[in-house]
Amino acid sequence: MSQSLMSKSLISKKLPKLTAILNSKAPYSNSAGKDALDIALIFGSFEQPTSLFFQGDGVWQLIQGQNGTIISVKDYLKTFAAFEFYDIENIYICQESLIQRGLTADFHIEQVQVLARRVFAEKLATHHTVLRF
């Protein structure tokens, strides 16, 4: 029993730790989205396997056709286009959160995967660390 537990923990140490960044806030009323983006880019540049999750009001960060500069907010959403250069390829959005807000899957970046709430939760649970903003 204890031996199998030990070998299990050895294996888990060898696997790279998956980090999830969970975005739950709309883009312009506070700096949560930008603060999360900064973390995503640093984890990406340190070659850490990192996934992005968008849920609740966080889904607004992916919606096409926004321009923060009209209200004098730096348009940090533009930087999302750079994710592929940081090897951030797993980007998930909660389908129910979109439906609740009457939004369609019309995003300003590609490679966004729309997941039903349950699948979204299961995917999140496969990550070692979750950072929530």
Added chain:
Amino acid sequence: MKKIAVLITTPPYSNLSVTALDYVESALKSSVEVVGVFFYQDGVIHANQQAQTASDEFQCIKHWQALQQRFKLPLYLCITAAEKRGLSDEQPNNIHPIFTVSGLGELVELVNKADRLVQF
């Protein structure tokens, strides 16, 4: 022995910071290794030496200082978030000396060192 890392995003005048302190203190007293506490977003306000808390209120920074000294607990400050809030390591009496000035790369390190990260 389990290792944890802690991320503080709330200011010293938030009750969540008190919860964080209680959590870290309990962990340390239960011989859990705390590999480091990283201060981000409004959490960096903890490091402002000029910030004053009314004497009848909970003195967050005094408690962090006690933990840092007693358990050699590393307290890391995100300098980008700190500079945005008027803190600077180039000014005297500005950033509290119990903090190690660092950047988000340190958070990457902590995530890798720890079995678990807890965010407040």
